[in-house]
Amino acid sequence: MRLHFVGAAQEVTGSCYLIETEGLRFLVDCGMHQGGREAQGRNLARWPMDPRTLDFVLLTHAHIDHSGLLPRLCAHGFKGPIYATRATADLLSVMLLDSAFIQESDWARQQRRRGHGRRTPRADNELLYTVAQAQACLAQVQGVDYDTALPAHKDVRVHFRDAGHILGSAILELELRDGGRQRKLVFSGDLGQPGRPIVRNPVAIEQADVLLVESTYGDRLHRPLEETVDELCAVIDDTLSRRQGNVIVPAFALGRTQELLVLLAQLRQSGRLPPMQVFVDSPMADKVTAITARHRDELDADGQAFWGTGRHLPPGLQVRFTQSVEESMALNRIKAGAIVIAASGMCDAGRIRHHLRHNLGRPECAIVIVGFQAEGTLGRRLVNGERRVRLLGEEHRVRASVHTIGGLSAHADRDALLGWLRGFKKPPRQTYVVHGEAATALGFAERVKAELGWRVRAPLVGEVVEL
Known part of the structure; x- marks a missing residue:
């Protein structure tokens, strides 16, 4: 029984793990690499296995760094089922089609630049995947209920447990039989911070032979939610009321945007924020928000209350979802009084780049x-x-104030990760720290070893271990 760390080992994006036993081969996650010049080349690289030989794929959640290469996998011959929670299955129909549209648009732009004699990276000669390929991939997605045993194979039984990260996110508990041996593998996926708005807290897991745990924020603590809310209120009030400017929020269309809407509504209702015009400039966020409402039974009390009343907004809060490019461009004519929430969350794609272009200076x-x-x-x-950044092919001075509101992170911080690990009744035989930048993953592994006494390490991409 072998475990191959294909991605997200001493790095944050590109989550992908290959498990092989006698007569069985499957993936946990199939994520896209994001950030840096090497990302696209890695996304276009050859698979470490023949996709046609895979039996199935298990997906922890719908974020693109966990799901974004599924259309390419299917286009290269994978024909099996892709298992995910029902909410994740619904979200993929939005996320993957949007990703494919971006791939096609960026590729077409590169071809136009190449046609005008401008040099472009060699990796961009190949299109990662098309909208048609993403649509075909969606036919292979099968929704699964939380906490219900899934017989993915005669030798594999899987339970999806709530990870508290975003809607539909899951911890995977796998029971694998290989010959006369049986092992229990647990993949944490991305774990949420307990007590955050909308989503429920991560489910505690009590036992595993082998554990893979994320470490995105394994080297730091988030600010307490109360302090985070105070800081957010101060920034919004100062910018809208005193400085007479706009607030620009790069936010993932899935998860963060919906949390912000609930939080802004609560703060306006309590009188802590001035009257606001909020523009959600993301057709994808609009679709995700509708899916969130359909799955409100999977949310916490705050989330259920907000969507249970038909997204009722308090007086003084206006929320508008923009759809067309023309509506998006019109927002750049607003010079004061607006909060613009737009994707992508890391500012490297989507409409947020245009709003930054008009407001950074x-x-x-x-x-x-x-x-x-x-x-x-x-x-x-x-x-x-x-203080100077390159954006849309131009250099821009950063004169706007930049604020990092860390307490709203969708990831568990160091102490929350340790708290989740302490829920195990006994140490796993082996723990692997993944999904964290190199220094963070290595440091968190050392902390787990020191505080819990576990056998733990942070593997490298490409490493293969025997279980």
């Missing part, structure tokens, strides 16, 4: 970062305090 405006920013992304450069 204005000292009266604020850029509010509410999620993890991977190395190599524009969002990371803003968080790091760079």
